[in-house]
Amino acid sequence: MPSVTRRPQAKRQERREQIERQLLDATDRLMGAGASFTELSVDRLATEAGISRASFYIYFEDKGHLLRQLTGQVFSDLANGAERWWSVAHRRDPADVRVAMTAIIASYRRHQPLLVALNEMSAYDPLVGSTYTEILAGISARVTAIIEQGQAQGTIRQELPPESTATTLTWMVERSCQQNLPGRPDSYDAELANALTQIIWGALYLEAP
Structure with missing residues (x-):
């Protein structure tokens, strides 16, 4: 019988990897346009990646x-x-x-x-x-x-x-x-x-x- 907790954990990991990839692409785009990483705010990164600020802080402590x-x-x-x-x-x-x-x-x-x-x-x-x-x-x-x-x-x-x-x-x-x-x-x-x-x-x- 499959574990009841394993599937939610797997989905959470998949979601984390998806968000990381979205944020990587967003960071590449913003920095490629001339922004420095230090001046990029969490709000700007989240907006560019198509996620909410709250979602960012679910997976990451800070920049x-x-x-x-x-x-x-x-x-x-x-x-x-x-x-x-x-x-x-x-x-x-x-x-x-x-x-x-x-x-x-x-x-x-x-x-x-x-x-x-x-x-x-x-x-x-x-x-x-x-x-x-x-x-x-x-x-x-x-x-x-x-x-x-x-x-x-x-x-x-x-x-x-x-x-x-x-x-x-x-x-x-x-x-x-x-x-x-x-x-x-x-x-x-x-x-x-x-x-x-x-x-x-x-x-x-x-x-x-």
Whole structure:
């Protein structure tokens, strides 16, 4: 017999995820139009997202709590892009790396104003900073597993320390997008995707791309 409480809990979680996505889209739009996150009021965010102020406070303590949750949403999008390589890494095809880098750059481009705000706020908000670091650590752990698998198969350089290599590559992609995309036209994205592909492939694999 199904649990009586499980269904309401599941519905509440679905509703929370829906509201988070609406708020992420609303924040992207407002910041893309020139607003800074610090000047956005809860009322303005809620109105743009199509929810009530009361609904906002059911799920979030304040804007800082919202920002930490949005961090997870944004990096989930980035990880989904990276999966286009991770999930087929056994094929050892540089085209898969390029597809992943292209998807990651597109996500950075889409969420660029919010990511800039996250980067700035992480420097002086300990909770935002720890959330940001923990999520990137999770991505690094996934890359570590790819490196260890490739080393076991003899396709990735044995002399590379998996964890520190994964961390370096993860932060390289993050910093490259953060520093290079603002102010650059969309036409630059393909150039950056190609550069990151060449660097990652050359660093990890024994064969040329």
